[in-house]
Amino acid sequence: MDVSSALGQLNLGSKPWLGRSASLERLSELLTGRPVREHWKYTPITRFVDAFVANCATIAPATLQLEDSDQGGVSVQSFNELAGDDLAAVRNALEGLDPARYPFAELAVLNDAPGYLIKVHGELADPISLNFTSPQQLVLLDVSDNAQVTLIERSGPSAYATSTLLRLGRGCRVTHARCALDAALEHLSLLDVIQAADSSYDLQQYLVGGDKRRAEVHLVLAEPGAHASVTGAYLTEQGRHLDQQLVVEHRAPNTRSRQTIHGIGLGTSKSVFNGRIHIHAGASGTDATLSNKNLALGSATEIDTKPELEIYTDDVKCAHGATVGQLDNEQIFYLQSRGMPEAQARALLCSAFVRTCVTGALAEQVTDRLTRGLR
């Protein structure tokens, strides 16, 4: 089925508040436009559209599980309850997304997927947990100036299309641990973050491959002094597919980003990693690095990794690197010579390889899951 006819099966409600003439026709045009866009090269969008349509029938009412949200400094409202500035904030956030690249957030809104605006003020002592259990869901998290919060986001096996939009105020500090450790059938997730001046954002992201899983991360360092770091690890097991697209945009002077992501592919799995650093004109003093290292452990494992730089300013420091390799035979032999069976030596080396990128609130859960997968 082609995209247009698939979308034609949707019976979507109209959302007059969503100003940008959200319409199926327009989205359908964007998605079927030629040439096929580079970022859908390894994971054709048609597959997701079919699954999206199939999932629309099963959409559940509000099932966002929010733990620890009753502490002071946090307010949660459904999109349906919004008015005035709050509604405008949601509209702005959605309109800011490139519809050709991230079409599913808008589609989910048209489809009446549960959406929530969460506002955070001050320094929160306890983390906020977001558990995505419904097939389609959106969250806009608005963190006010100088606030401090830790977010823990988990996507369960029934999550299909989830969008997490973060707007970080000046000087705020946000740690965001997020994982999708069940090998879901199709899963699309979008994380879109815009940072104001001197804000600090620390993302820890852990994924396993699914039947088709795509994880999009788009970070914008919009104002001077903003700092972002991304630490991530992933495991793509036999027959699984994982496509990660990371974009970091430096739009203002003296912004800094660090990305370190390690992945392991097993058997006939396929992992795609595309990491783009985009330094806009005028963003002088930018300091950006990206490192993606992979182990391809099966004879037919496919790993497509591509770091990209787009730089429009002279005065920047920028480094990127990507590797695909195998375990070091010297290390295996050394461990074996001390009595460790080869399988155990390999598993230990693999877990060491990803462990350097496993940190924070989800570390234990992630380590367990990855170790299990590597056994």
Added chain:
Amino acid sequence: MSLLQIEELVVEVAGQRILNGLNLALDTGEVHAIMGPNGSGKSTLANVMAGRPGYEVVEGRIEFDGVELADLEPDTRAHAGLFLAFQYPVEIPGVSNMEFLKASLDNLHAARELEAVSTVEFMKSVRAIAEELDLNPEFLKRGVNEGFSGGEKKRNEILQLLLLQPRLAVLDETDSGLDIDALQVVAKGVNRFSGPDNGVLLITHYQRLLDHIVPDVVHVLAEGRIVRSGDKDLALDLEAKGYSWVVA
């Protein structure tokens, strides 16, 4: 029966013959030293004993405690009681020394059907050995050999020797790259290990190690075979005269 019995051993590496009819017998309670010029096959002997991939036994046998080694995996050789102190110990970032040592000990104990060692006992013995070898106990938290100096790496090998208590220790040029203080520490460790129930095979370029670890037998390895054996005085002769007088 000897602890180690090597007969007419022929070994090839990448199709090139390195050992060519080597014979050697070592009994428990003995310390043997193997000396020889560069390229004579000393490290090949150590590696083929430990089972390093790429070292192929073409002819002959290596019998350890009555068991033919050639077909065994490197870990099975370790279970049987063989230990190789590496000439160039590899760095393994991300695996802590503590985790590595405990896993090694657990595997050996399981294979030898010995009672498992509790973490507390393990920590106690590792700390005691580390102190003896002038290794800062902080090294336990670091990655295996990660960022270690040459001397620290060699001391870590000796620490493993003392912790894992093999039946035969093969030391492949453990003295190379060590300053005099480190050399003495390493020698002290080897001497403490050495006893009536185990054996030591020291592979070295220099006589100076043998000032500290006195061998029962010294062998000269040249062109892939043992060309001369003698007592510790042979090492002194070699130091004074070089190899040319024994290597025809």
